[in-house]
Amino acid sequence: MLPALNTSYEAIPPRSLQRRARGIFTEHQRQIFLRTDRMFAVLMAIQWVGGIILSLSFSQRTWAGETSAIHVHVWSAIVVGALLSGLPIWMAWRQPGTAATRYLIAVCQMLWSALLIHLTGGRIETHFHIFGSLAFLAFYRDWRVLIPATAVVTADHMLRGIFWPESVYGVLFASPWRSIEHAAWVIFEDVFLLLSCRQATREMWTIAEKQARLEHTRDHIEVEVRERTSELVRVNKSLEEAEAAARASALAKSEFLANMSHEIRTPMTAILGFAEMLLDKSLDSNEREDSVLTIHRNGRYLLEIIDDILDLSKIEAGKMTVECTPCDIDEIVADVHDLICVRSDTKGLRFEVERRNEPPKQIRTDPTRLRQILINLLGNAIKFTTEGEVRLIVDYDTSAEPPQLLFDVVDTGIGMSASQAARLFVPFNQADMSTTRRFGGTGLGLTISKRFAEMLDGDVRIISTSPGEGTRMRLQINCVDASVTPVSVKPRETAEEPIRHAKAESHSPPLDCRVLLAEDGFDNQKLINRILTRAGASVVVVENGQLAVLEAITAIEQDRAYDVILMDMQMPVMDGYEATKSLRRRGYERPIVALTANAMKGDAEICMACGCDLYLTKPIDRARLVATIRQFSAAACPVRLA
Amino acid sequence: MNMLSDQVDKTGSTARTALSAEQFAPAQRRARRSGSTKLQIVLVVWFMAIAAAMAGLTRYAYTPGAAGEMPLSWPQNSTIARDPLRPVLVCFLHPRCPCSRATLAELARFTAIMGRDVDVKIVMVRPETCAAGWEQGTLLKKAHEIVGAEILIDEAGREATRFGVRTSGHVGLYDKQAVLQFSGGITPSRGHEGANAGIDAMAQRLVGGERAVCSTPVFGCPLFAQPEVETTDQATCCQR
Numbered sequence: 001m002l003p004a005l006n007t008s009y010e011a012i013p014p015r016s017l018q019r020r021a022r023g024i025f026t027e028h029q030r031q032i033f034l035r036t037d038r039m040f041a042v043l044m045a046i047q048w049v050g051g052i053i054l055s056l057s058f059s060q061r062t063w064a065g066e067t068s069a070i071h072v073h074v075w076s077a078i079v080v081g082a083l084l085s086g087l088p089i090w091m092a093w094r095q096p097g098t099a100a101t102r103y104l105i106a107v108c109q110m111l112w113s114a115l116l117i118h119l120t121g122g123r124i125e126t127h128f129h130i131f132g133s134l135a136f137l138a139f140y141r142d143w144r145v146l147i148p149a150t151a152v153v154t155a156d157h158m159l160r161g162i163f164w165p166e167s168v169y170g171v172l173f174a175s176p177w178r179s180i181e182h183a184a185w186v187i188f189e190d191v192f193l194l195l196s197c198r199q200a201t202r203e204m205w206t207i208a209e210k211q212a213r214l215e216h217t218r219d220h221i222e223v224e225v226r227e228r229t230s231e232l233v234r235v236n237k238s239l240e241e242a243e244a245a246a247r248a249s250a251l252a253k254s255e256f257l258a259n260m261s262h263e264i265r266t267p268m269t270a271i272l273g274f275a276e277m278l279l280d281k282s283l284d285s286n287e288r289e290d291s292v293l294t295i296h297r298n299g300r301y302l303l304e305i306i307d308d309i310l311d312l313s314k315i316e317a318g319k320m321t322v323e324c325t326p327c328d329i330d331e332i333v334a335d336v337h338d339l340i341c342v343r344s345d346t347k348g349l350r351f352e353v354e355r356r357n358e359p360p361k362q363i364r365t366d367p368t369r370l371r372q373i374l375i376n377l378l379g380n381a382i383k384f385t386t387e388g389e390v391r392l393i394v395d396y397d398t399s400a401e402p403p404q405l406l407f408d409v410v411d412t413g414i415g416m417s418a419s420q421a422a423r424l425f426v427p428f429n430q431a432d433m434s435t436t437r438r439f440g441g442t443g444l445g446l447t448i449s450k451r452f453a454e455m456l457d458g459d460v461r462i463i464s465t466s467p468g469e470g471t472r473m474r475l476q477i478n479c480v481d482a483s484v485t486p487v488s489v490k491p492r493e494t495a496e497e498p499i500r501h502a503k504a505e506s507h508s509p510p511l512d513c514r515v516l517l518a519e520d521g522f523d524n525q526k527l528i529n530r531i532l533t534r535a536g537a538s539v540v541v542v543e544n545g546q547l548a549v550l551e552a553i554t555a556i557e558q559d560r561a562y563d564v565i566l567m568d569m570q571m572p573v574m575d576g577y578e579a580t581k582s583l584r585r586r587g588y589e590r591p592i593v594a595l596t597a598n599a600m601k602g603d604a605e606i607c608m609a610c611g612c613d614l615y616l617t618k619p620i621d622r623a624r625l626v627a628t629i630r631q632f633s634a635a636a637c638p639v640r641l642a
Numbered sequence: 643m644n645m646l647s648d649q650v651d652k653t654g655s656t657a658r659t660a661l662s663a664e665q666f667a668p669a670q671r672r673a674r675r676s677g678s679t680k681l682q683i684v685l686v687v688w689f690m691a692i693a694a695a696m697a698g699l700t701r702y703a704y705t706p707g708a709a710g711e712m713p714l715s716w717p718q719n720s721t722i723a724r725d726p727l728r729p730v731l732v733c734f735l736h737p738r739c740p741c742s743r744a745t746l747a748e749l750a751r752f753t754a755i756m757g758r759d760v761d762v763k764i765v766m767v768r769p770e771t772c773a774a775g776w777e778q779g780t781l782l783k784k785a786h787e788i789v790g791a792e793i794l795i796d797e798a799g800r801e802a803t804r805f806g807v808r809t810s811g812h813v814g815l816y817d818k819q820a821v822l823q824f825s826g827g828i829t830p831s832r833g834h835e836g837a838n839a840g841i842d843a844m845a846q847r848l849v850g851g852e853r854a855v856c857s858t859p860v861f862g863c864p865l866f867a868q869p870e871v872e873t874t875d876q877a878t879c880c881q882r
Contacts, residue, residue, distance in 0.1 A: 059740035059833060063810075065867030066769040066776075071740065072702050080695045087688055104685075111692060118699055121744055121833040164704055164831075 017212050025208035029141070033097040036139045040105045041092035043136070044085035047112050051077040054119045073119050080115055084108045099144075102137075106145045109133045110152035134189055141204070143197040146190050154183040263305055267298030274298075303619065308444045315451045322455045327367035329359050329405070333394060335371060340378045340390075347382060350389035357396040359405055363479050365456055373449040373460065373475055374407060380445065381411035381471070388412030388470075396479075407475040408463065416465045424462065425450045453477065510536025511626065513563035513633030516555070517541045518548035518579065519595065520571045528566065528595075528620060535626045537633075544571045545579025552583055552590075561590060563633040569596045569607065577610045584611035591632040595620070703831040706859030707809030716820035717804045722794060725761045729817045729848060732763040734802050735785070736810035737777035739863035741833035745811040746781065748828045748841055750788045760815075760848065762791040767810075767865045770798035802865050810862035815844050823847040826858030833861070 055077035061068040088108045091101040113129045120126045130153060137145050161179040274291040277283065283291070314320040337353055344351035374392070381390045393408040416424070425446055446460070453460040458477030465471040515537045519525045529539045540562070542548045548567065555561050565583075569576035580592050594607040594615035607615040613632070616625060716724055724730050733749055735742045746764075753762050764785045766777045777795055785793050796802055805814060815824035824847055828840035843856040 058743075061738070062740070062863055063736050063738050064864040065736075066772050067867045068738070072699070076695065076699050080692065080699070083688060083692050083695070087685075111696070114696065115699075118703065121741075122831075122836060160700075164700060 017209075017216055020215060021205070021208045021212035024211050025205050028204055028208060030097050032139075032141055033102060037092040037096045037101055037105065039139070040109065040136075041089045044088050044105075044108065044112075047116070048077075048081040048085040051081045051112075051116060051119060054116065058120060076115070077119060081112075084111050084115065102140055102142065102145050103148050106137050106149040107152050109137065110149045110156075113153075114156055130186070131189055134186070134193060138193040138197055141197050141200045143194040146193055146197075150183070150186055150190055153186050154179070157182045260305070260309075264302065267301045270298040271295050271302075299619075308448060311448050312444050312451075315448065320451075320455065322366040322369055322452070324364050324366065326362045326364055327370070328362055329394070330361065332367055332371050332374070333392070336374045336378065336392070339375060340382065340392075343379065343382050344390060347385070349382060349385055349387070351378075351382075352389065352391045354391055354393045356393060357398070359394050359396040360479060363405060363477075365477060366452075369452040369456060370477070373452050374409075376445040376449045377407075377409040377460070377473055377475060381409050381413060381473075384471070385411045385413035397476075403479045404458070404476045405479050408472055409475075410470065410472045412470040415467045415469050415471055416462075417467050421462050421465055425460075449475075508626075508630070511630055511633060512536060513629065514538045514540070514555075514560070515629060515633075516548060516552055516562040516565045518543075518545060518565065518571065518576065519568040520544060521568070524568070524618075524620075528625070531620070531622050531625060532629060535629070537629060545574030545576055545582075547573075548579045549574070549582045549586075552588060553586060556588070563590070564629055565590065565592045566629075567592050567594055567612065569594050577606070580607075580610040580612055593628060593632065703834065703861075705832075705861075706827065707811075707862050707864060709857075709860065710808040710812055710825075711806045712812075712814045712822055712825040713804075713806060714822045716816050720801060720804050722763055722765070722801060724816070724820065726818060726820075728759065728761045729815060729823070730761045730763060730820075731813060731815050731844070732765060732805065733813045734765045734767055734796070734805065734807045734810065734865065735781060736863045736865050737766045737768065737779050737781050739781070739810035741829070741862045742781055742810045743784065744829040744833050744835045745813070745827070745862065746784045746788065747835045748838065749791070749813075752828070752841055752844070753788055753790050755845075756848065758790055762788070763794060764788070764791050765794045765796045765801055767796045767799045767802045769866065799865060808865055809860040810865055812860045812862070813840065813844075815847060817847075824856050826856070827860035827862070828858070829861050831861055 052074070055071065055073040059071040059073040062071045085108070088101070088105045091098075091104055095101050110130065110133060113127075113133055116129055117123070117126045134146060134149060137149055158179045274294045277291050278288060278295075311320065333353060337351075340351055378390060378392060389412055391408075391410045393406075393410065395406040395408065397404045397406055450460045453475055456477045458475065460473065460475050463472040463474050511532065515532055517525065517528055517532075517539050519528065519541065520543045525541050525543075529541055532539050540551065542551050545567070548565065552562060552565060567576040567580055571579075574582075576594060576596075580594070583592065591613045592611060594610075594612040595618060596603055596607065596615055597618040604615050614628060616628065716730070722732065731749075731752075733745065735745065749762070749764070753760070766782055766785070768774075768777045774797075782793070785791065794801070802808075807814075809827075811827050811829065813824070813826065813828050814822060817823050824840070824844045826840050826843075828838055828844070830836050830838040838858070840858040843858065847856070
């Protein structure tokens with residue numbers, strides 16, 4: 001029975017630990033049994049040979065006068081010795097480590113003591129073999145082995161004490177107590193050997209426990225190391241992938257920058273070139289108008305590029321937000337139609353809007369982004385179609401849940417191959433890089449459109465395309481709060497916005513108002529001043545917010561108050577936000593219109609929160625600026641516009 | 643693993659059929675039990691053989707040699723000189739008897755105690771057919787080592803015959819008046835040193851002065867190459 005588990009440690013080991021400790025202990029014990037069996041097998045052989053040598057030394061021959069024969073002791077050493085050694089050696093060979101083997105060895109070892117004592121003529125020194133054998137048997141660390149050994153010695157002495165007392169005690173009659181006395185001396189040694197065996201067993205158990213704990217810890221560490229290594233490999237792989245992605249991104253961005261350089265320099269070339277041409281006084285009015293239109297068109301193109309880049313950056317930074325307001329699909333489609341018609345007419349393409357399944361009048365979405373996506377898709381269709389038509393099919397799919405609004409853009413253009421189509425929505429990538437040189441473009445439009453579509457709870461995808469056979473692309477968005485009454489699509493009046501507004505404004509009566517312009521940029525001061533002055537306004541320019549506040553208050557005190565203050569929001573000394581707040585705190589109630597280059601959502605709210613009545617974004621739209629001034633100056637009273 | 647076994651079918655003829663694993667397990671157990679039984683039988687036979695051998699050895703050790711009868715008085719025709727002023731102890735030995743080493747050891751102890759109070763004669767009996775020098779050996783050497791003992795060579799065993807001894811290790815103790823006081827062996831068994839009745843008896847005779855002759859078994863080789871005569875393995879009068 002194994003000793004009880006030591007529970008004096010800081011924590012009781014789990015059952016698996018106990019089982020392992022028991023296994024280690026049992027194996028250790030088995031190894032001891034095997035080793036000791038082998039040692040005794042060797043000792044048995046040595047004793048056999050030694051017994052024969054002893055018998056030949058002490059009593060080789062027996063004599064009768066001049067005749068002699070081999071002494072009985074020699075035969076005893078050979079035969080009895082073989083019996084005493086042979087079986088234990090065989091058992092140690094065939095059944096090593098078993099209890100039967102070691103008990104047999106114990107018995108035979110004691111019988112060897114008896115034989116050796118006999119062969120040596122009862123020498124007292126030979127009796128030490130008994131005590132040495134008992135000590136050697138303790139090598140098994142199994143106190144039970146001492147039982148048969150002690151029993152053999154005791155039985156031998158008792159039998160001799162009964163039948164041949166003189167062989168043990170040297171007297172013819174011996175008291176039975178003498179046998180007990182002899183046995184007691186043997187038991188005396190047994191007690192110490194037994195204690196030694198038990199102590200050794202306890203130490204073996206402690207070692208087994210510690211080894212089990214060590215293995216458990218080692219296994220745990222191995223598992224940890226494996227997991228950490230796997231994790232490290234995963235992280236390394238992620239890092240490598242991220243590095244590869246970063247490199248690819250850097251490469252793409254380098255290519256993008258190269259593209260951008262081209263895209264920006266191309267219109268800039270036109271802008272600067274035609275601006276320089278305008279200095280030529282020999283130009284006639286048509287040439288001048290053409291130059292101005294070219295400059296303006298390229299300027300707007302540059303603005304589109306800047307807007308695209310800013311949009312993509314905001315999207316990738318996760319800062320792009322979309323509105324969810326009720327909007328009229330009819331109006332959006334009409335706006336898009338107006339704009340695209342101009343382009344299609346320019347290329348001689350047919351552009352049609354087709355309606356199917358009566359789309360709802362209003363849906364909740366972001367009209368700006370929806371318009372932007374449609375313009376991008378239709379713009380691409382026109383760009384890549386040289387002849388034929390471009391169609392916009394507006395469909396309403398009620399079979400889906402929720403119902404979806406589908407905008408299919410179908411063209412008869414150059415189409416795409418499968419590999420080109422696969423790269424279509426990757427930023428900074430075009431169908432192929434040669435497209436940039438043939439057709440222009442930054443490669444961002446479709447990427448941005450797809451992202452916007454996803455933000456509107458929809459998607460942009462290719463329905464069909466084939467080289468030389470045109471393309472069909474689809475924008476689908478979920479319909480929320482769809483209205484019941486369908487309204488037919490009607491095209492609106494065409495608007496080449498800025499130029500046409502300018503021409504319309506040129507027919508309006510001149511502005512009769514005083515405008516305070518707070519703007520730190522010299523060119524912008526000149527531009528706005530010229531626009532408003534030519535429109536008939538009287539403009540005073542200051543270069544920072546502090547001066548604006550001072551001038552506005554002074555003007556009121558001097559009874560020459562300004563009708564409108566145009567406040568640039570980014571100025572030195574005091575910016576437009578602080579200046580507006582300061583004026584409002586002082587009770588200034590006249591209109592203040594913010595001029596801001598920040599086009600992000602929220603900027604308008606900030607301007608309004610400071611006390612502005614309206615905000616206009618840069619670059620300034622001339623017509624809108626004049627219309628705004630006209631609107632506020634016509635009121636000539638504190639109006640807060642939403 | 644299948645085992646083939648003979649089975650008798652309905653017609654009475656034997657047929658060899660394969661045993662399935664389920665049928666094999668009991669067969670394996672039977673084989674194991676059979677093996678275990680054989681081992682037990684071997685162990686029993688083995689143990690009995692050893693017990694018999696040890697018993698035989700012990701019996702041999704305690705089987706004395708032929709009992710000789712020493713004359714009650716010193717033989718007149720003995721050529722061994724006797725000191726009339728001291729008791730004489732005469733010990734007859736076969737020069738090559740291995741058991742007589744114990745006799746010499748006991749004799750050495752005895753003479754060490756008794757000193758010159760006893761005249762010790764050790765007689766090495768050389769058989770008639772053996773040449774001079776045959777008696778040389780370890781026993782003679784040991785005999786010479788006993789202080790105060792006179793070593794004599796008994797050619798052809800004449801003195802041994804005169805004293806009636808037949809077994810190596812036979813000791814006789816004669817008093818000053820040449821009367822036999824003790825005759826027998828001075829070892830407890832063959833070749834075995836240690837306390838024994840013979841030494842005790844002689845000591846008692848020399849110290850206590852008891853007059854009755856005492857004898858003990860003699861454990862040693864026959865001095866002469868004669869057929870075995872009956873031996874006694876029981877104690878004589880000294881073992882009362």
